[in-house]
Amino acid sequence: MAVEAQRAAGPAAPARPRPKREREEEVLVWPDLVFVEFIAAVLFTITFTILSVFINAPLLNRANPVVTPNPSKAPWYFLNLQELLLHMDKAWAGVLLPTIALGFFAVIPYLDRSREAQGIWFGTKYSVRLTVIAAIYAVVVSFGLVVFDAGDRNLTPEFMPTVRTEMLTRWIPSCPEGTDHVGFPCLKDEAGSPHLGITNTKDISKRLEFSVPFPKVFGNPTSDGELDWPRDLGHIPVPFNNVDCCYGSLHLWKGMYLNIPDIIANQVIPLVTIVFLALLIIYILFRLGWVRTKRDIFIIMFTAVLASYLTLSLVGSFFRGQGQALIPPWEIKVDEGAGELHPP
Amino acid sequence: MAVTEEPGKPRNWSERIGVLQDRIYDKVFHNYVWQSIFRSGYPNTPRNQMLVVATNVFLHLHPTRIHRTHVKITHTYCLGGLTFFMFLILTVTGVLLMFYYVPDVNRAYQDIAALETNVKFGLLMRNIHRWTAHAMVILVFLHMMRVFYTGAYKPPREFNWVVGVILLVLTLVLSFTGYLLPWDQLALWAVTVGHGIGGSAPYFGDETQLVVFGGYEVGPNTLIRFYTLHVIALPLLAAIFMAVHFWRIRRDGGMARPL
Numbered sequence: 001m002a003v004e005a006q007r008a009a010g011p012a013a014p015a016r017p018r019p020k021r022e023r024e025e026e027v028l029v030w031p032d033l034v035f036v037e038f039i040a041a042v043l044f045t046i047t048f049t050i051l052s053v054f055i056n057a058p059l060l061n062r063a064n065p066v067v068t069p070n071p072s073k074a075p076w077y078f079l080n081l082q083e084l085l086l087h088m089d090k091a092w093a094g095v096l097l098p099t100i101a102l103g104f105f106a107v108i109p110y111l112d113r114s115r116e117a118q119g120i121w122f123g124t125k126y127s128v129r130l131t132v133i134a135a136i137y138a139v140v141v142s143f144g145l146v147v148f149d150a151g152d153r154n155l156t157p158e159f160m161p162t163v164r165t166e167m168l169t170r171w172i173p174s175c176p177e178g179t180d181h182v183g184f185p186c187l188k189d190e191a192g193s194p195h196l197g198i199t200n201t202k203d204i205s206k207r208l209e210f211s212v213p214f215p216k217v218f219g220n221p222t223s224d225g226e227l228d229w230p231r232d233l234g235h236i237p238v239p240f241n242n243v244d245c246c247y248g249s250l251h252l253w254k255g256m257y258l259n260i261p262d263i264i265a266n267q268v269i270p271l272v273t274i275v276f277l278a279l280l281i282i283y284i285l286f287r288l289g290w291v292r293t294k295r296d297i298f299i300i301m302f303t304a305v306l307a308s309y310l311t312l313s314l315v316g317s318f319f320r321g322q323g324q325a326l327i328p329p330w331e332i333k334v335d336e337g338a339g340e341l342h343p344p
Numbered sequence: 345m346a347v348t349e350e351p352g353k354p355r356n357w358s359e360r361i362g363v364l365q366d367r368i369y370d371k372v373f374h375n376y377v378w379q380s381i382f383r384s385g386y387p388n389t390p391r392n393q394m395l396v397v398a399t400n401v402f403l404h405l406h407p408t409r410i411h412r413t414h415v416k417i418t419h420t421y422c423l424g425g426l427t428f429f430m431f432l433i434l435t436v437t438g439v440l441l442m443f444y445y446v447p448d449v450n451r452a453y454q455d456i457a458a459l460e461t462n463v464k465f466g467l468l469m470r471n472i473h474r475w476t477a478h479a480m481v482i483l484v485f486l487h488m489m490r491v492f493y494t495g496a497y498k499p500p501r502e503f504n505w506v507v508g509v510i511l512l513v514l515t516l517v518l519s520f521t522g523y524l525l526p527w528d529q530l531a532l533w534a535v536t537v538g539h540g541i542g543g544s545a546p547y548f549g550d551e552t553q554l555v556v557f558g559g560y561e562v563g564p565n566t567l568i569r570f571y572t573l574h575v576i577a578l579p580l581l582a583a584i585f586m587a588v589h590f591w592r593i594r595r596d597g598g599m600a601r602p603l
Binding site: 023025026027028029030031032033034036037040041044045048049051052053055056057058059060061062063064065067068069072073074075077078081082085090091093094095096102105106108109110112113114115116117118119120121122123127131295299302306336 | 387390393394396397403406407408409410411412413414415417419422425426429430433449453456457460467468470471472473474475476479481485488489492493494495496497498499501502505506509512513516519520523526527528529530531532533534536537538540541542544545546549561562563599600601602603
């Protein structure tokens with residue numbers, strides 16, 4: 001009232017209300033907050049009761065260990081891990097990458113210690129833009145990589161009947177049958193089937209073959225003077241594996257051996273791809289001048305991790321048919337197995 | 345000035361009813377027993393409104409006053425509170441489901457089937473349990489996104505964010521252990537996929553399968569293990585971490601505010 005009176009008196013009096021004290025900006029929890037919480041709880045109770053009246057929880061046939069449904073799928077929040085299993089080493093896909101992701105989430109506040117931009121949505125200058133770009137980038141890249149790694153599959157048969165990523169490497173010749181040693185890289189094809197390029201990264205360790213001249217090391221009688229990929233590199237003994245020492249036999253590596261082609265195809269290539277693509281988007285956005293603070297980097301990474309998590313879940317839910325083949329959602333048919341059709 | 349009448353005999357019926365109402369109100373709310381339960385008066389004055397929050401064990405998770413911006417629905421969308429509310433619904437419906445369920449491979453499936461057909465509201469309870477479980481997983485993710493994008497993990501709330509990440513893992517594991525219990529094909533093979541993922545742990549794969557799943561394939565041991573984890577171990581653990589989570593919100597100065 002006083003301010004209005006001053007304002008009415010004329011422009012000479014500056015109409016600046018004094019800054020409000022902290023206490024005046026506060027409201028009472030009862031009723032202002034408790035009321036909102038109560039309404040939210042009631043709405044959710046009603047919604048889920050109605051939902052549960054109309055939609056029943058699934059209950060299939062009794063569990064039968066000898067009848068495997070095809071495809072069998074994990075719960076949706078683990079389908080992304082199941083999806084990753086198709087593309088890389090199972091230890092990385094199933095355990096190490098999710099652990100790293102959770103560890104990354106946990107250490108965010110210890111790396112981004114600035115107190116700025118807290119308590120409001122998207123506090124830094126370009127954070128909305130960064131979030132949207134990172135989300136779109138992660139969705140496109142994840143889905144693109146999934147399609148790329150299923151090179152002999154074609155998601156859109158009606159529109160683009162012949163476009164497959166396998167064609168990019170079809171110039172690599174087919175391996176001549178019956179010979180073990182080839183100089184130039186070649187791809188082993190199944191007998192009777194047409195020649196395919198590299199259909200997925202696993203092919204690099206399985207179908208790709210080439211040899212390079214290699215001196216006979218230490219006069220090894222089994223060496224033929226050539227190093228064959230993948231045959232000669234698939235069984236490298238690990239140091240200190242099964243060593244007789246100290247307290248009996250040391251099974252340090254549980255009798256494992258190094259499979260170099262497998263490591264390259266299932267670990268090195270996928271992980272380098274992930275790291276490279278993550279650094280790429282951060283670098284691009286940095287050069288554009290939109291990454292200003294450490295928090296901006298974490299916004300990109302957090303958004304990208306969540307978006308690819310969601311994308312891979314959706315791919316696993318809606319694009320994986322029998323034998324985990326990549327197919328459009330409308331073509332998915334679940335084979336329940338040859339067991340009893342009716343519950344006992 | 346108007347002359348105030350002395351309180352005397354009621355002159356008409358409406359006044360008589362008014363007097364009666366006052367007496368009944370007095371008898372119900374001002375008697376010895378009621379006041380032994382509810383210390384503060386009816387929350388229609390600021391003093392009583394603060395008292396009711398401060399003296400009630402359920403409400404005292406809140407402060408008595410809160411900043412204006414935090415009551416706005418678009419600031420939090422109630423996501424954390426709703427996650428907790430899902431946990432409460434799951435506890436209640438879960439206890440009801442436990443009455444009819446035996447975690448034995450020969451009985452589990454029949455118990456669920458009987459629950460759906462023979463038990464009054466059994467199907468409804470199972471449906472609510474299932475859908476709220478999915479909702480809790482989704483809400484936990486959304487809550488984490490809200491906290492991240494509002495920068496609410498920043499000092500001094502670093503540790504509470506870590507507790508939140510632990511609660512995310514607990515929620516996922518709780519949901520996953522519950523997935524097996526109906527012992528149908530969906531449950532068995534979904535958990536078999538998880539069993540394979542657990543077995544792919546480098547160096548400790550076999551041990552993980554033995555300890556967590558109780559064997560090299562999903563079977564009776566897995567069922568009893570998952571049941572025990574699902575109904576007592578994990579909810580207890582989650583409740584402890586939730587207590588820390590809520591406590592730390594208050595200790596760290598309530599919800600994050602712009603500087």
